[in-house]
Amino acid sequence: xxxxxxxxxxxxxxxxxxxxxxxxxxxxxxxxxxxxQVLKNExxxxxxxxxxxxxxxxxxxxxxxxxKCLPNSPCSLEIQATKLEDSAxxxxxxxxxxxYQETQYFGPGTRLLVL
Amino acid sequence: xxxxxQPDIHITVSEGASLELRCNxxxxxxxxxxxxxxxxxxxxxxxxxxxSGDTLVQGIKGFEAEFKRxxxxxxxxxxxxxxxxxxxxxxxxxxxxxxxxxxxxxxxGTRLMVKP
Numbered sequence: 241x242x243x244x245x246x247x248x249x250x251x252x253x254x255x256x257x258x259x260x261x262x263x264x265x266x267x268x269x270x271x272x273x274x275x276x277q278v279l280k281n282e283x284x285x286x287x288x289x290x291x292x293x294x295x296x297x298x299x300x301x302x303x304x305x306x307x308k309c310l311p312n313s314p315c316s317l318e319i320q321a322t323k324l325e326d327s328a329x330x331x332x333x334x335x336x337x338x339x340y341q342e343t344q345y346f347g348p349g350t351r352l353l354v355l
Numbered sequence: 356x357x358x359x360x361q362p363d364i365h366i367t368v369s370e371g372a373s374l375e376l377r378c379n380x381x382x383x384x385x386x387x388x389x390x391x392x393x394x395x396x397x398x399x400x401x402x403x404x405x406x407s408g409d410t411l412v413q414g415i416k417g418f419e420a421e422f423k424r425x426x427x428x429x430x431x432x433x434x435x436x437x438x439x440x441x442x443x444x445x446x447x448x449x450x451x452x453x454x455x456x457x458x459x460x461x462x463x464g465t466r467l468m469v470k471p
Contacts, residue, residue: 285459299458333399342449
């Protein structure tokens with residue numbers, strides 16, 4: 241597709257429950273990024289993929305967060321045992337490649353609310 | 356590590372007035388620079404970007420931005436603001452090393468309000 245698609249749009253979970261978010265990058269884009277936008281608009285980088293391989297995971301809270309990008313499937317971000325502070329909007333972005341093609345295009349986001 | 360500062364948290368302008376949103380970055384070399392806009396409840400839309408070359412770049416919706424290396428700035432401008440421009444604006448940088456997969460570092464955003 242020509243746009244980054246994210247599902248679901250909204251997700252409500254009780255503390256301790258699992259949350260799984262999905263992202264379909266723009267067709268032909270090799271790189272996928274996940275960002276977390278918390279209150280006060282702060283964006284935090286979580287993880288990036290080059291095709292199905294993890295490229296940079298320096299932002300991932302590894303004890304509860306995991307992510308995958310498998311061939312012919314949407315990418316996913318999973319949070320085991322959600323906590324209140326995981327409430328945020330999670331954005332996925334994709335980019336074609338390097339240099340001038342490094343522009344990241346963002347999806348509409350998934351708003352996660354942990355109660 | 357790079358960082359981005361947007362000094363103005365809120366800006367209010369009258370419809371038809373000109374606009375300038377400030378962005379300052381900290382990075383050892385020339386980064387790639389971006390401006391995104393986020394309408395309420397929406398995702399991020401790319402307004403414009405700078406990679407190299409002409410330091411004045413044109414974007415969508417009548418926006419432009421000027422890269423000033425000496426001031427480490429990439430300010431966004433629009434000559435005449437429309438009510439539909441009310442939104443949150445984010446400046447972002449990525450290492451200008453021609454490598455792919457670099458994460459973006461965002462500023463804290465500037466909320467633009469437009470008075471009729």
